[in-house]
Amino acid sequence: MKRSLLVIICCLLATNCFCWGFYAHKKINYYAVFLLPPEMMVLYKPNIDFLEEHAVDPDKRRYAVADEGPKHYIDIDHYGTYPYPNLPRKWKDVVDKFGEDSVREYGIVPWHIQTMLYRLTDAFKEKNFARIMRNSAEIGHYIADSHVPLHANSNHNGQYTNQKGIHGFWESRVPELLADSKFDFFIGKAQYIDRPGEYTWARVLESALASDSVLRFERELTKQFGADQKYSFETRNGVVIRQYSSTFTNAFNNKLDGMVERRMRLSIASIASFWYTAWVNAGQPDLKGLANQKLTEADLKEFEKLNNSxxxxxxxxGRQEE
Ligand SMILES: [Zn+2]
Structure with a gap:
């Protein structure tokens, strides 16, 4: 293959990767709906397409808004080693200690989830259909990101260890190849979360701990496989793309012992539980009357604007994750 063509192909591969991948984010929001109690299901089920489609809005916004990026990750290793005793868990404390600019630079996903929880709770209190839907879809995105190991590691795309592409490999390629045929998304019920801050930090710390295995296993398999078996070429929409081969992807998934599926399942459970918690904290408003409401012209215009940009x-x- 000519070198110039290879470059085009690699670029295509690079620009098509997002956090959890569009595919996984949509699936995760979709399945979360089925964990809700009937009083919430009455609103969420008829609007499941919206929740699925808009699961990826925060990633789209990363192309248009400068301060969006840091809401999706935390480079937690910047703060020392596990379990990061020098990192204050409360926003005010961490800002007092390091200054807001620095905190934002290394990522704010755990704190942004709390902000989103307040917004969603307020939306329920107001019984504001558009705000409930939008904030439900978007908190789902940030919660799911916090479950991804490489969203809690500064070596987020293996860029320091010659493993570029590993970000999309874990969160896009593995679920796209295996979720439909092999993963099980039958998951109990939404649970009320007493301490959402602590809950989020527990998930982020799990992600941070798992990120070392993700990087190490890929390195070990690369040694075993060699480049010709690691990658394969496939035609998609008439364009040849290079991607991790099915054999390599399966081997990675086996070595991780189902980690991607586990994190996906936990993302789903966490999202449903945050939705449920916001609703309970808002006083369990009756949602029946909202079920058939439509978005306003202004809402639709805003979504269109985001899509176009x-x-x-x-x-x-900001930082790239391809
Ligand atoms: Zn994201």
Missing amino acids: WKSTDKMI
Whole structure:
């Protein structure tokens, strides 16, 4: 293959990767709906397409808004080693200690989830259909990101260890190849979360701990496989793309002992539980009357604007995750 063509192919591969991948984010929000109690299901089930489609809005916004990126990750190793005793868990404390600019630079996903929880709770109190839907879809995104190991590690795309591409490999390629045929998404019920802050930090610490295995296992398998078996070429929409081969992807998934499925399942359970917690904290408003409401013209215009700005560029603002 000519070198120039190979470059085009690699670029295509690079610009098509997102956190958890669009595919997984949509699936995760979708399945979360089925864990809700009937009083919530009455609103969420008829609007499941919205929750699925808008699961990826925060990633689209990363192409248009400069301060969006840090809401999706935390480079927690910047703060020392596990379990990071020098990192204050409360926003005010961490900002007092390190300054807001620095905290934002290394990522704020655990704190942003709390902000989103307040927004969703307020939306329930107001019984505001559009705000409930939008904030439900978007908190789902940030919660799911916090379950991804490489969203809690500064070596987020293996860029320091010659493993570029591993970000999309774990969160896009593995679920796209295996979720439909092999993963089980039958998961109990949403649970009320007494301490959402502590709950989120527990998930983020799990992610941080798992990130070392993710990087190490890929390195070990690469040694075993060699480049010709690691990658394969496939035609998608008439374009040849290079991707991790099915054999390599399966071997990685086996070595991780089902970690991607486990984190996906936990993401689903966590999202449903946050939705449920927000509703309970808002006083369990009756949602029956909201079920058939529609979005306003202004809402639809805003979504269209976001979509257009996302389609018009392939450059993420801030750090890249391809
Ligand atoms: Zn994201």
